[in-house]
Amino acid sequence: xxxxxxxxxxxxVSGPAEARALGDEYITAVGKIVNSxxxxxxxxxxxxxxxxxxxxxxxxxxxxxxxxxxEEYGHHLKFNKLAADLGVEDPYARSPLxxxxxxxxSWTEYVMTKAIVDLAEVVLxxxxxxxxxxxxxxxxxxxxxxxxxxxxxxxxxxxxLAADPAKRDDVRRAAHELITTTxxxxxxxxxxxxxxxRRWGIKRMTNDECRAEFVxxxxxxxxxxxxxxxxxxDVRWHGTSS
Amino acid sequence: MARHFELSEPPxxxxxxxxxxxxRVERLLHGFCEATRPSAAPGFTSPAPARPAxxxxxxxxxxxxxxxxxxxxxxxxxxxDRRRAAARxxxxxxxxxxxxxxxxxxxxxxxxxxLDPADPQDAEARAVSGALLWLIGTVxxxxxxxxxxxxxxxxxxxxxxxxxxxxxxxxxxVNGRFLITPYTAARGEPRD
Ligand SMILES: [Fe+2]
Ligand SMILES: [Fe+2]
Numbered sequence: 001x002x003x004x005x006x007x008x009x010x011x012x013v014s015g016p017a018e019a020r021a022l023g024d025e026y027i028t029a030v031g032k033i034v035n036s037x038x039x040x041x042x043x044x045x046x047x048x049x050x051x052x053x054x055x056x057x058x059x060x061x062x063x064x065x066x067x068x069x070x071e072e073y074g075h076h077l078k079f080n081k082l083a084a085d086l087g088v089e090d091p092y093a094r095s096p097l098x099x100x101x102x103x104x105x106s107w108t109e110y111v112m113t114k115a116i117v118d119l120a121e122v123v124l125x126x127x128x129x130x131x132x133x134x135x136x137x138x139x140x141x142x143x144x145x146x147x148x149x150x151x152x153x154x155x156x157x158x159x160x161l162a163a164d165p166a167k168r169d170d171v172r173r174a175a176h177e178l179i180t181t182t183x184x185x186x187x188x189x190x191x192x193x194x195x196x197x198r199r200w201g202i203k204r205m206t207n208d209e210c211r212a213e214f215v216x217x218x219x220x221x222x223x224x225x226x227x228x229x230x231x232x233x234d235v236r237w238h239g240t241s242s
Numbered sequence: 243m244a245r246h247f248e249l250s251e252p253p254x255x256x257x258x259x260x261x262x263x264x265x266r267v268e269r270l271l272h273g274f275c276e277a278t279r280p281s282a283a284p285g286f287t288s289p290a291p292a293r294p295a296x297x298x299x300x301x302x303x304x305x306x307x308x309x310x311x312x313x314x315x316x317x318x319x320x321x322x323d324r325r326r327a328a329a330r331x332x333x334x335x336x337x338x339x340x341x342x343x344x345x346x347x348x349x350x351x352x353x354x355x356x357l358d359p360a361d362p363q364d365a366e367a368r369a370v371s372g373a374l375l376w377l378i379g380t381v382x383x384x385x386x387x388x389x390x391x392x393x394x395x396x397x398x399x400x401x402x403x404x405x406x407x408x409x410x411x412x413x414x415x416v417n418g419r420f421l422i423t424p425y426t427a428a429r430g431e432p433r434d
Contacts, residue, residue: 053376054323059314059414060369066379067372070354077351081247145362153365 012134016086030133031088041076052110112174115154123214132201162226176231186211189236211235249351251275266385273407278356299419307423314414326380329387349382
C-alpha cells in the first residue's frame with residue numbers, strides 16, 4: 001500500500017452533490033475511473049462474451065456464456081448510470097484498453113479470458129470497494145459476486161481443459177498471451193492520474209501494486225491450479241498512455 | 243429514443259417505439275414479468291401455468307429440467323440460431339437497427355435481474371437463466387421481423403414466444419420430444 005495520505009482516506013462522499021462540492025479535480029478523477037469501466041464492461045461483453053456464445057461446446061455452456069454476457073452488459077449499464085448521475089458521461093472518448101485487441105477464437109480462449117481478464121477486473125474492483133465515492137464503492141461491492149463467479153467459472157473450466165492432453169497447450173498459450181496483454185490494463189507505473197486517485201481516496205493502490213497483485217494470482221492459477229509455467233513478466237509498465 | 247439503465251418492467255410506449263412487431267415484444271415482456279413476479283408470501287409459489295398443447299412434454303422439477311439441458315438436440319439450437327440471424331439481418335436491411343437494439347436492450351434489462359439466482363455461486367441456476375435470456379433474445383428478433391415474412395414461416399419462433407409469455411421455459415427438443423417446464427420450477431422455487 002502506498003504511503004501517500006489521501007485527503008479523503010477515511011471519509012465518504014455520499015453522492016453527486018457532495019462530489020461536486022469538492023471541485024472539478026474530484027469529479028474528473030471519479031469520472032475517469034467510472035468511464036474506464038463503462039467502456040471495458042461493454043467491450044468485454046461485445047468482444048469476448050457474445051461471440052463465445054456460439055463457440056460453446058454444449059447447450060449448458062452456451063447458456064452459461066449467454067448469462068455471463070448479459071451480466072457484463074448489465075455492469076456496463078450500471079457504470080454508465082453512475083457516470084450520467086455525476087454528469088461525466090463520456091463512454092466513447094477513448095477506445096477500450098489493449099486487452100480487448102485479443103481475439104477470441106475458441107472456447108478454450110474464452111474460458112481463459114474469464115479466468116484471467118475478469119481476475120484483473122476483480123483486483124481493480126476490490127480496490128474500488130473502499131472508494132471515497134460511495135455510489136462507486138457500493139456498485140463495485142454489489143458486482144463482486146458476479147465477477148467472482150466469472151473467475152470461478154474460468155478457473156474450474158480451465159482446470160478441466162488443462163487436464164486434457166489435447167487442450168493443454170491451448171490453455172497455456174491463451175493464458176500466457178492474456179496475462180501479457182492484460183498487464184497494461186492497470187495503467188502506467190508513473191501515472192499522474194493514479195496519484196490523484198489516491199490523494200482523493202478514490203483508489204488505495206498504485207498501478208504497480210494492482211499489477212503485482214494480479215500477477216501473484218495468475219501465478220497461483222497457472223502454477224498451483226493448472227500445473228503450468230507462468231510467463232516472465234515485469235510488474236512495471238511504462239507504456240505510452242496512462 | 244429514450245435511454246434506460248434499469249427497468250423492472252417494459253417502459254410505457256415501448257410498442258410504438260419498436261415499430262412493426264413491437265406490440266408482440268411488449269406483450270411477451272409483460273407476460274414474462276407476470277410469470278416471474280416474486281410471490282408475496284414466503285414459501286408460496288404461483289401455480290404452474292395452464293398446460294399448452296399436448297405435443298409438449300411437461301417437466302415439473304428443477305433437477306430433471308436442469309439435467310435435460312445437457313441432452314438438448316444441437317440441431318434444434320442451430321435452427322434457432324439460423325432463424326435469429328435471418329431475423330436480425332432482415333431488420334438491419336430494413337434500416338431498423340435502432341429498433342432491434344432497443345428491443346434487445348429492454349428485454350435484457352427487464353429479464354436479467356428477474357432471473358438472478360438466489361445463490362450467486364449457483365452455476366446451474368445461471369445456465370437456466372442464460373437459456374431463458376437466449377430464447378428471449380431470439381424470439382424478440384423474430385417478433386420484430388415477423389411482419390416482414392420469410393424466416394419464420396412455420397411459426398417456430400412465434401410459438402416459443404407464446405410459451406415464454408405464458409410462463410413456460412421451452413427447454414428444447416430432447417430425444418424426439420419437446421420438453422417445457424414452468425419458470426418457477428426452472429428457478430428452483432419450492433413447490434406447494
Ligand atoms: Fe463485469
Ligand atoms: Fe466479469
